[in-house]
Every structure is written in structure tokens, then in C-alpha cells.
Amino acid sequence: MAAPTLPKSLVGVNTKMYFDLPTTTAYISSVSKIAPPPDSSCGIFIIPSYPCLGAAHTLLQATPQVLLGAQNCHTEDSGAYTGEVSPLMLKQIGCSMVCLGHAERRRAPINEADDVIAKKAKAVVRNGMIPLVCIGEKAKSNIMSEGVGLAIRECSPQIMEVLRAVPGDAPIIFAYEPAWAIGAQEPASADHVLAVVKSLKSLVDTVEGKTEIRMLYGGSAKPGTWQTLKAGLDGLFLGRFAHNVENFEKVIREVEES
Numbered sequence: 001m002a003a004p005t006l007p008k009s010l011v012g013v014n015t016k017m018y019f020d021l022p023t024t025t026a027y028i029s030s031v032s033k034i035a036p037p038p039d040s041s042c043g044i045f046i047i048p049s050y051p052c053l054g055a056a057h058t059l060l061q062a063t064p065q066v067l068l069g070a071q072n073c074h075t076e077d078s079g080a081y082t083g084e085v086s087p088l089m090l091k092q093i094g095c096s097m098v099c100l101g102h103a104e105r106r107r108a109p110i111n112e113a114d115d116v117i118a119k120k121a122k123a124v125v126r127n128g129m130i131p132l133v134c135i136g137e138k139a140k141s142n143i144m145s146e147g148v149g150l151a152i153r154e155c156s157p158q159i160m161e162v163l164r165a166v167p168g169d170a171p172i173i174f175a176y177e178p179a180w181a182i183g184a185q186e187p188a189s190a191d192h193v194l195a196v197v198k199s200l201k202s203l204v205d206t207v208e209g210k211t212e213i214r215m216l217y218g219g220s221a222k223p224g225t226w227q228t229l230k231a232g233l234d235g236l237f238l239g240r241f242a243h244n245v246e247n248f249e250k251v252i253r254e255v256e257e258s
């Protein structure tokens, strides 16, 4: 099953568990009105909670260029896994992508590990969807060079495990989200992000046949963040600051115009 191809740049929003069903449907109705046209080089995506996916898909039928994603999935398509969510069913309900390995799932009490995230990425690709794999270091260092080194050391195995599990021609989106920058007032500094991502992109380039990769930044991103990162990134993955539609639109226009 072939996954959709990736636009040149991407801007997406994760509503985490902040939005209930009525809030999600109202938000998606508004977002569908500000979506870039289908032929835009900037794609957008929305990742609501599982119970909202059916309604979200219905609302997005007139704007299929807005990709719908889930916040997680299981490694298997079916079986005795009570309470888990099948990637096959996510595809059937209208998802085009699945977010995996978010920092909020890599930490306690879930402690999701790289090998499980890689199996999930494989399952997402097997079902014709795009894995959006979050990577990032846990701790912040106040010394720039130390922080960059730490991030590269932690992110490299997170990336490589996924690249080894997923077939070479499958599109993959990585979101570099330092755990310490999530839920903060300000994003990580542009110097830090650009240095880390430059090195991670070189790492990806050493893997033969991996052509369809996009690298986004996430962690307190907001209007204005893109201007500081556009030299080295392919887009942004937003949380709280895009839960306001006007802010989300500002970021979309910034990325669209660059």
C-alpha cells in the first residue's frame, strides 16, 4: 500500500489531550478554511485524539490536502491487544499519518523504547501511512557545544532504529523536539536546533536509498519561530501555540511564503 508523497514543507498541530470532541470539530472546521491549496508546496496536518478521528475525517473531506494523523498506534494490525489501536483501523478511518515516539510517551510511565517505536513505524508504512517520528534529547545543557553533542548522541539511535525498520523508499517525517523545550515559554535556540538538525540530516544521508525524509522542529514553536529555522528545517510541529487558529494560520503563511 503506497503512502502519500510528502510536500516540500509541512506545518502540523498536535492537540494532545487538550481538546474534547466539540472543541476539536470546531477547530478543524476553522483550519479547513485556512488550508493552503492542494498544489501548494506547504502541506499541513492535524493530529487530534483518537475519539475525534472519525468526525475529523468527515470534516476534512472537502480539503484532502490537510493530512489527518493519530497520536500513536500499536505494532500489530489485529489481535488480542485490549485497549490498543490498530494501524490498519487508523488507515480505514481516514488517517494518512501516525505520530510515534512523542517525548510524552518516551518518558515514564509509558517509557516507549526505540525498538517498539521502530516496529510501529514499520506497521504505519505497511498500512500506507506516513510515520511522524518524534526524536529529541531529554536534558538541557547550558553550554551550547555540550548540548548539541548530547542531542546528537541521543537522537542518532532514535533515528537509525526507525530507518533500519522501514523500507528504503517509504516517506518518513522526523520531528526534532528536545523534551526540555516542550511545554515551555520559548522554543530551543535556533543555533542549537540548526546545529543538531544539520548533523542529523548528514546521518540520514549516509543511509542508502532514503529519499523521502522531512525534518521538522517542535517544542514551543509559534509565530516567528520559522523565520529563525527555515535555513535548515522542512517545517514545524506545533502544540499549544497553534491551538489558537489565528496563530496556526500565521505560522502556515510564514512557511508557505518561504
Ligand SMILES: O=C[C@H](O)COP(=O)(O)O
Pocket (backbone or CB within 6 Å): 014, 102, 177, 181, 182, 183, 184, 218, 219, 220, 221, 237, 238, 239, 240, 241
Ligand atoms: O507535539 C507537539 C510538541 O510536543 C510541541 O508542543 P508545545 O508546542 O506545546 O511545546
